[in-house]
Amino acid sequence: MDMKVSKKKLGLKEKYQHMTRGLGWETTYQSMDDVFPFVKYEGIKIHDWEKWEDPFRLTMDAYWKYQAEKERKLYAIIDAYAQNNGHLSVTDARYINAVKLFLNGISPLEYMAHRGFAMTGRQFPGVGPRVACLMQSLDEIRHAQTQIHSISNYNKYYNGFHEYRHMLERVWYLSVPRSFFDDAVTAGPFEFMVAIGFSFEYVLTNLLFVPFVSGAAYNGDMGTMTFGFSAQSDEARHMTLGLEVIKFILEQDPDNLPIVQQWIDKWTWRGYRVLTLVGMMMDYMLPKRIMSWKEAWEVYFEENGGALFKDLARYGIRPPKWLDQIEQDKDHISHQAWATFYNYAAACNFHTWIPTDDELDWLSQKYPNSFDKYYRPRLEHWREEAKKGNRFYNKTLPMLCQTCQIPMIFTEPGDPTQICYREVDYKDNKYHFCSDGCKEIFEHEPEKYIQAWLPVHQIYQGNCFNEGVDPTAEGFDPLAAVLDYYHLNFGRDNLDFEGSEDQKNFDEWRGMATKNV
Amino acid sequence: MSKVFIALQTNDDTRSIIQAILADNPHAICNEQPAMVKIDAEGSLTVRRSTIEELIGRDFDLQELHINLISLTGHVDESDDELTLSWNN
Numbered sequence: 001m002d003m004k005v006s007k008k009k010l011g012l013k014e015k016y017q018h019m020t021r022g023l024g025w026e027t028t029y030q031s032m033d034d035v036f037p038f039v040k041y042e043g044i045k046i047h048d049w050e051k052w053e054d055p056f057r058l059t060m061d062a063y064w065k066y067q068a069e070k071e072r073k074l075y076a077i078i079d080a081y082a083q084n085n086g087h088l089s090v091t092d093a094r095y096i097n098a099v100k101l102f103l104n105g106i107s108p109l110e111y112m113a114h115r116g117f118a119m120t121g122r123q124f125p126g127v128g129p130r131v132a133c134l135m136q137s138l139d140e141i142r143h144a145q146t147q148i149h150s151i152s153n154y155n156k157y158y159n160g161f162h163e164y165r166h167m168l169e170r171v172w173y174l175s176v177p178r179s180f181f182d183d184a185v186t187a188g189p190f191e192f193m194v195a196i197g198f199s200f201e202y203v204l205t206n207l208l209f210v211p212f213v214s215g216a217a218y219n220g221d222m223g224t225m226t227f228g229f230s231a232q233s234d235e236a237r238h239m240t241l242g243l244e245v246i247k248f249i250l251e252q253d254p255d256n257l258p259i260v261q262q263w264i265d266k267w268t269w270r271g272y273r274v275l276t277l278v279g280m281m282m283d284y285m286l287p288k289r290i291m292s293w294k295e296a297w298e299v300y301f302e303e304n305g306g307a308l309f310k311d312l313a314r315y316g317i318r319p320p321k322w323l324d325q326i327e328q329d330k331d332h333i334s335h336q337a338w339a340t341f342y343n344y345a346a347a348c349n350f351h352t353w354i355p356t357d358d359e360l361d362w363l364s365q366k367y368p369n370s371f372d373k374y375y376r377p378r379l380e381h382w383r384e385e386a387k388k389g390n391r392f393y394n395k396t397l398p399m400l401c402q403t404c405q406i407p408m409i410f411t412e413p414g415d416p417t418q419i420c421y422r423e424v425d426y427k428d429n430k431y432h433f434c435s436d437g438c439k440e441i442f443e444h445e446p447e448k449y450i451q452a453w454l455p456v457h458q459i460y461q462g463n464c465f466n467e468g469v470d471p472t473a474e475g476f477d478p479l480a481a482v483l484d485y486y487h488l489n490f491g492r493d494n495l496d497f498e499g500s501e502d503q504k505n506f507d508e509w510r511g512m513a514t515k516n517v
Numbered sequence: 518m519s520k521v522f523i524a525l526q527t528n529d530d531t532r533s534i535i536q537a538i539l540a541d542n543p544h545a546i547c548n549e550q551p552a553m554v555k556i557d558a559e560g561s562l563t564v565r566r567s568t569i570e571e572l573i574g575r576d577f578d579l580q581e582l583h584i585n586l587i588s589l590t591g592h593v594d595e596s597d598d599e600l601t602l603s604w605n606n
Binding site: 011012013055056057058062066069070073206209210213214215217218225229232233234235236237239240243290303304306307308310311313314 | 519520521522524526550551552553580581583584585586587588589590591592593594595596597604605606
């Protein structure tokens with residue numbers, strides 16, 4: 001006799017429906033407006049929260065199961081990496097500086113993303129988006145913690161990793177990624193979702209994680225590869241959430257379109273500026289390169305982003321503003337950024353260098369329209385000067401853009417020989433910008449951006465010296481005082497890679513790893 | 518038609534998944550990069566549970582994909598049997 005087949009378990013869609021619907025209620029002791037105070041002021045109109053569809057129908061049971069498996073894999077690899085001196089398997093010690101930039105500059109943002117999604121989820125009256133935000137919030141704190149754990153793998157051996165929290169709030173260049181996230185988490189809940197969920201996660205995050213993490217693997221860095229891929233395995237879900245947010249908001253009310261469009265313009269530009277750091281990592285800091293910044297930009301932004309915006313055109317969304325400039329910039333920004341960090345190597349917690357001849361040739365080949373004409377001669381000149389004992393360290397402080405906080409290093413659209421400056425007068429003060437994009441973002445919300453904590457202004461105002469330091473004392477050395485305040489050790493954490501302690505140690509340790517001494 | 522893609526880590530678990538995706542999507546192009554595989558396809562791409570199960574010889578829950586997934590693009594439609602990525606243009 002045949003066994004009677006029991007009824008199939010709930011399908012994925014039904015299960016998700018049961019776990020994420022009907023869990024909320026209309027409040028009566030307090031008005032809904034008091035319970036969800038931030039959901040209306042941005043002007044976004046939502047009529048039916050039940051229309052929210054999470055494309056990945058993940059519920060907590062499956063979530064814990066798969067996340068636990070990811071964690072087990074991650075820590076097994078981290079242990080193996082530590083036990084086998086994995087850090088000595090990287091291509092060469094210059095590469096470690098890319099990891100410094102990542103763990104100091106990007107990892108703390110994971111924690112801010114955690115806070116942002118937790119706060120945003122709290123503000124949504126709809127259960128579907130609240131559940132989605134909760135999971136992303138948990139993902140982000142996982143990323144923050146796994147990356148903090150990963151720091152110890154490198155901090156034991158190399159300089160510049162020792163105080164990422166202290167430095168994040170002080171070191172000049174770290175104000176760029178930090179202010180980007182601070183800007184997002186201080187926006188309203190819908191803007192945060194468009195800023196981080198859509199513009200950053202969907203449009204830009206591939207550029208950060210995919211080629212860079214693949215590059216880490218290519219350069220023999222199992223430690224970074226594992227925390228990178230472990231984080232990235234959650235990103236596909238985040239990206240899908242970002243796209244869902246846009247569709248949901250736009251389908252709810254036609255009045256939402258101009259608001260969302262303005263956010264897409266703003267946050268694509270803001271994110272694009274932050275990614276300058278990634279461009280420089282790809283073109284200059286990976287000894288074995290997988291693709292140029294320009295190539296990555298073409299695949300992940302122009303091709304994928306192009307398909308995305310073509311798809312969103314049915315809602316009336318057009319591609320983000322300033323794309324003409326972005327299109328021209330891809331030949332330039334990584335070189336302009338590296339030149340800046342080369343200049344300011346005395347004030348950084350990582351090392352810079354002049355690329356080898358092979359590497360210069362690679363850049364010439366990848367950037368036929370710009371590198372030989374504008375950037376290679378300058379690098380070769382600096383190399384000659386360094387050989388004569390005049391390694392160039394810029395001791396003046398740069399003017400910063402009020403919006404993106406990047407020094408004014410970018411050039412005029414159409415003229416790579418001319419630095420781009422824009423300014424706005426607002427309430428008796430003059431504010432400076434690196435681009436039309438940053439200027440327009442400021443003009444839309446001046447009261448927000450005049451509060452920016454700009455590292456250079458703060459140094460000039462005397463706010464970046466340790467207590468008790470007297471800037472009027474004879475022989476006062478402002479750079480030394482600022483580095484003290486940063487907790488940055490002069491001669492160890494900063495300056496050129498050539499001659500650094502990292503370089504010396506790595507060579508010695510690698511020698512010990514392959515010989516009996 | 519716009520292209521969609523799915524990127525997976527290169528490892529033992531994904532070998533059969535990649536094979537299944539390529540079998541079910543003859544128009545897809547497989548792009549091997551350090552430690553990862555990126556599969557590009559014009560219009561849409563479908564990951565089918567049954568094809569993976571045939572190759573690995575055990576039950577497979579499509580959500581297991583999350584463990585080794587790196588990135589994707591396109592609208593996602595996920596059911597117990599299939600995961601489809603597509604653009605409406």
